[in-house]
Amino acid sequence: MSPTSRSSDQGRSLLRSRGAVMASLVAILSGGAVTGALMATAMNDPGSDRAGRIAAVVPQVDPRSLSGPAYAGATPGTCLTWSIDAADQVSAFDTVNCAEPHRLEVAARIDLSDQPGFGDGAPLPDTTALAPIGTEQCLPLVTEYAGGREVDPDGRFTGLVVPPSQAGWDKGDHSVLCGIAASELDGRSALSTGIFAEADQHRRWEPGTCLGFTAEGRPGAPVPCAEDHSIEIVSDLDVSGIFPEGPVPPEPRVQSELTAEACLQAGIAYFGDGEALRRSTLISTLVNPISEISWLTGSRTVNCGLMKSADPGPFAVLRGSATQGVLVDGQTPVAPTTTIIPPPGAQPGAPQDGQVGQQPGDGVEAPAGNQGTVSVPIPGGNP
Numbered sequence: 001m002s003p004t005s006r007s008s009d010q011g012r013s014l015l016r017s018r019g020a021v022m023a024s025l026v027a028i029l030s031g032g033a034v035t036g037a038l039m040a041t042a043m044n045d046p047g048s049d050r051a052g053r054i055a056a057v058v059p060q061v062d063p064r065s066l067s068g069p070a071y072a073g074a075t076p077g078t079c080l081t082w083s084i085d086a087a088d089q090v091s092a093f094d095t096v097n098c099a100e101p102h103r104l105e106v107a108a109r110i111d112l113s114d115q116p117g118f119g120d121g122a123p124l125p126d127t128t129a130l131a132p133i134g135t136e137q138c139l140p141l142v143t144e145y146a147g148g149r150e151v152d153p154d155g156r157f158t159g160l161v162v163p164p165s166q167a168g169w170d171k172g173d174h175s176v177l178c179g180i181a182a183s184e185l186d187g188r189s190a191l192s193t194g195i196f197a198e199a200d201q202h203r204r205w206e207p208g209t210c211l212g213f214t215a216e217g218r219p220g221a222p223v224p225c226a227e228d229h230s231i232e233i234v235s236d237l238d239v240s241g242i243f244p245e246g247p248v249p250p251e252p253r254v255q256s257e258l259t260a261e262a263c264l265q266a267g268i269a270y271f272g273d274g275e276a277l278r279r280s281t282l283i284s285t286l287v288n289p290i291s292e293i294s295w296l297t298g299s300r301t302v303n304c305g306l307m308k309s310a311d312p313g314p315f316a317v318l319r320g321s322a323t324q325g326v327l328v329d330g331q332t333p334v335a336p337t338t339t340i341i342p343p344p345g346a347q348p349g350a351p352q353d354g355q356v357g358q359q360p361g362d363g364v365e366a367p368a369g370n371q372g373t374v375s376v377p378i379p380g381g382n383p
Contacts, residue, residue, distance in 0.1 A: 070095045071164065074177055076145055078106040081191070101191040104160060106179040107145035110137055113174045124169040130176070134161045138178035146197045151180065152293035155201035156190070158183050184221035186214045202290050202299035207270075209233045210318070211305075219315070230315040231305040232322050234284060235266035240300045247296070252289035255302075259286045263304035270306070271323060279335040280322055282306040 070080055070093050079098040096102050110133060112118035118125060125133075142159045143150055151157055162177040163169070182192035185203075192199065205211070205222060211231045212223035219230045242258050243250055250258060267284025271277045277284065287305040308328055310316035319327045326333070 068168075071162075071168075071177070072173070074106045074109065076106055076108055077195075080104045080106065080179075098195050099193060101193055103189050103191060104162065104177070104179045104181045105196050106177055107159075108138070108141040108178045109175050110141070110161075110178050111175045118174055122174075124166050125163065130161055130163060133176065134159065134178075141178050142180055142196075146180075149197055149297060150293055151196075152201040152291055152297070154203075154291040155294050156182050156203040157192075157196060157199070157201055185211070185218070186220040188221060190221075200294075200299050200301065201297055202294040202301065203288055204236065204301065204303040205233045207233050207235050208321075210321075213315075213317075217315070225321040226319065228317050228319055230318065231287060231307045232318065232326075233287065233303050233305045234270040234322075235263075235304045237262055237266065237286075237302050237304055238300060239290070239302055243290075243300075248292050249290045249295040255289040256286045259302065259304070266304040267306060276323075279333065280306070280326060281328060281333040281335060282308050282318075282322060282326070 073095070074080060077098070079096050079100075079102040080093065081096050081100075081102040081104070082093045098105060112125070112133070113120075117129065138161050139151070139159050151159055157180050160177075160179055160181045162179070164173045164175070180196045182190040184190045208225075209222050209232070210225040210227075210229035211233070212220040212227065212229050214220040223229055225232060237259060239255075239259065242262065243255065249255065263284050263286055267277050267282075268274045270284070271280070284304055284306055287303040290299050290302060306318075306322050308316040308318070310329060316329050319330070
């Protein structure tokens with residue numbers, strides 16, 4: 001994505017302040033505007049473009065061919081992974097120890113043989129046919145498998161239904177795997193380690209990670225910092241003692257305010273001094289507020305990251321690591337004349353209370369509750 005192409009969008013408002021950028025992040029990340037809404041839309045409209053992107057999360061598998069033993073032998077608690085060849089096709093589908101990086105943790109196998117529309121002679125089900133299996137059968141099985149733990153639709157995990165390939169279906173395998181997988185902000189498969197029941201569901205990244213853009217211009221999957229990106233992660237931040245303990249976390253806007261000073265200091269430490277941060281023209285702020293479900297399941301660590309608002313926004317295009325000469329929208333940053341680092345907290349021009357960035361109806365789709373946690377891939381999709 002180039003600054004020129006982004007500047008052609010005249011309908012998006014100028015976001016000039018730290019508060020405005022944070023408000024955009026709230027809508028993008030806490031509100032589930034990327035992953036949650038994407039998956040909910042795919043479930044409700046399997047023929048949509050978003051459904052095609054969700055179809056790419058899990059590969060087609062053939063239990064009688066290359067990936068047969070792993071797929072056919074998978075039971076609850078099995079962890080599976082796959083790799084991709086140069087043609088972006090699945091080149092392996094293997095069982096691994098769950099302590100190792102993997103792409104799917106199996107919660108159950110659902111036999112469709114005796115269910116109407118899936119028995120002998122029925123064609124391999126497409127996304128439309130499998131959607132009710134995902135929402136009505138797989139998601140409850142995931143929760144049961146995890147000891148009552150819900151999948152956070154705003155978090156880094158999603159429920160997945162993985163069907164066999166056409167060849168496997170034709171040979172009589174009318175079962176599907178139901179499991180839990182990590183996914184990136186653009187909906188593509190991600191690796192995770194450990195078991196879901198003990199995992200931190202809150203979405204965050206290692207310091208030094210740069211997040212690219214989705215097709216909609218929002219933060220996406222990690223990319224090399226030499227490529228165009230929206231955010232550079234500078235630190236983890238334990239909010240124990242910063243956020244008040246209670247049954248729910250503070251509101252996203254309050255989370256931003258409570259972490260403002262700590263994230264500012266993290267940005268200064270990342271650069272080595274405050275003057276370098278000032279010259280970069282970037283701000284260091286909370287990246288992703290903790291959602292209620294992640295809070296209830298024990299998440300207490302967030303990311304601080306570097307970013308900048310843009311016209312039309314919400315994010316400037318960064319290229320290069322911030323500490324090694326970052327370009328902002330293709331230009332070398334011009335430091336402000338003031339020698340003062342902007343103080344943390346809301347800045348003039350930030351949205352008023354209740355105006356958390358883009359709201360549903362402004363081009364950002366709201367997640368459809370638990371439906372947004374189960375993706376039904378189209379058999380034959382790329383990972």
